[in-house]
Amino acid sequence: MPEEPVAVVGIGQTKHVAARHDVSIAGLVREAAVRALEDAGLGWADIDAVVIGKAPDFFEGVMMPELYLADALGAVGKPMLRVHTAGSVGGSTALVAANLVAARVHRTVLTLAFEKQSESNAMWGLSLPVPFQQPLLAGAGGFFAPHVRAYMRRAGAPDTVGSLVAYKDRRNALKNPYAHIHDHDLTLEKVQSSPMLWDPVRYSETCPSSDGACAMILTDRAGAARSPHPPAWVHGGAMRSEPTLFAGKDFVSPQAGKDCAADVYRQARITDPRREIDAVEMYVPFSWYEPMWLENLGFADEGEGWKLTEAGVTELDGDLPVNPSGGVLSTNPIGASGMIRFAEAALQVRGRAGEHQVDGAARALGHAYGGGSQFFAMWLVGAEPPPG
């Protein structure tokens, strides 16, 4: 028996901001879930299972938040699962939910990811003072900045490219009412003159800390037929992992990322991603990761990714728009960031992205990564049901 086709029929996000002091964590996730149900025209009773994800428990210090959130997400009497893959978790959570529908375990699944960074301490949660070890010298930016320099050296990229990505994503965010950073006065000069935090990474080229949640309703063919709005169809989805550190690890273009993309393209029968994919929502927490992932995901040959960015190909009106929503650079509730990529890809092919809609987007890729570039999750969604 072939897999059940999976449709995205509901999407809900909170307005992402620096701090939501007005709601509890339960209140935050509830807001996104209710919006997704409204979009799908469904109620709590229509949901068969709930799959949630967030960053490590230490971030907010709530151990096993899925237990405390069962009431808020209408999960009582239903299966509730938690997925846990660091920064990629929003993507893997959506894929676990999609697999439950594809395997006909459940017909309609609510999937949700969140982070309340204002109440968390990501730095503390990730950098414990381990005895006998030298203290970490540099923080998250310091972890990734040397890999950016390695990319620049390997690709021969001019040092101006990072600013172009940050400027583009923050301009796109102005068209997305849910995005955290809305800087109407931003200019390219301001991005370029922002201080270097971890040279070669500028302050303006790093992601913010956000409070937010994102929810989706996934359902089967019969559920899609009842949807009040056009669904997005899942044409392919995959996850891959590799160790954080090993001899021969390529931090600039990890093998697990290449393998994950290849698996998704095989499922979706994509042979030329650059021409066959209309929009990409990729996980870019530091601006230089756009050209790096363009290569890793097969949109450009090795060393050529920055040329697409520099030529404007990834702009909202370019022929491969990347992060029309404004991306992680404009909105980063860590655990939710991956799911926002997946949801924004789905909004594009549903034609429901509003002002940041890519005209006629028929196929879009959602991408997430996490840990020390060790977890990857991606899906490809289309406006039409998958063939067969």
Added chain:
Amino acid sequence: MPDVLSAPLVVEFPFTRSLGPVQSAFLTGLRERTVLGVRADNGTVLVPPVEYDPVTANELRDLVEVAPTGTVTTWAWNPSPRRDQPLDTPFAWVLVRLDGAGTALLHVLDAPGPDAVRTGMRVRIRWAATRVGAITDIACFEPYESEPHGSEPASHSGEFAEPVTGIVTPARLDYVHTPGRAQSAYIKALEERRTVGERCPSCRKVYVPPRGACPTCGVATAEQVEVGPRGTVTTFCIVNIKAKNLDIEVPYVYAHIALDGADLALHGRIAGIPYDQVRMGLRVEPVWSEGARHVDHYRPTGEPDADYDTYKELV
């Protein structure tokens, strides 16, 4: 088995928590010696109150005030209180159904011993002298002979002057940490100013620091290999923001350094050269500080830079 190091590891952090409307009313109420519950869709009064109905998932906002007296529904004796528990003398953990409530609240009962505690006993709240809007505003429960209230709890607006909207919840975890056999040997060698890794018997790669196993081959490693002391900067960044609890002046260079003979880079600080003159391929050597377990930083050796092709696989 060689000596394996171990040391205590205490992880402690004060998390902040926004309360939302229902928990805000509940905790502010405690500050005012008022216990609030919420009426669920089936009429049951839940204490402590929750934001969403456990059965229907509907939003719950119908607050009611319950009595400060109640009945113990079950209990467990705690003969040896631990740090930060509500009482520092032996006490009973109790579930108390307050008069007017349909569910029980977890707290502690001040009683002389387990013989003085029974399911069904009547108790009342002993309020803390100083109340701030926290569950600890209830200092504990104490025995109190009385008849259960039969009356319906009255509605409450949940509104108070100067409501508490957030709390701080400290979290503390106590571990004993051991770095294991391979890292213990590595750390001990560092005391002799030697850097010792381990070679994988399968792929022959040399891991520094060693983890006792090869992450790609999944086999144990045992063969010790001394590497360095010199190495090559494979990549780096210039850190311009001062990290908390770290006594290093900015800017400084944080680099990945492939020690000669190692098959992956380790991380370290580069000094002894202006920060803006550090480059990929720079040859460096360790500088040790007296009595320290670790290399303090690396400095240039003065050798010509390594050719990119000789280290590009290690970037």
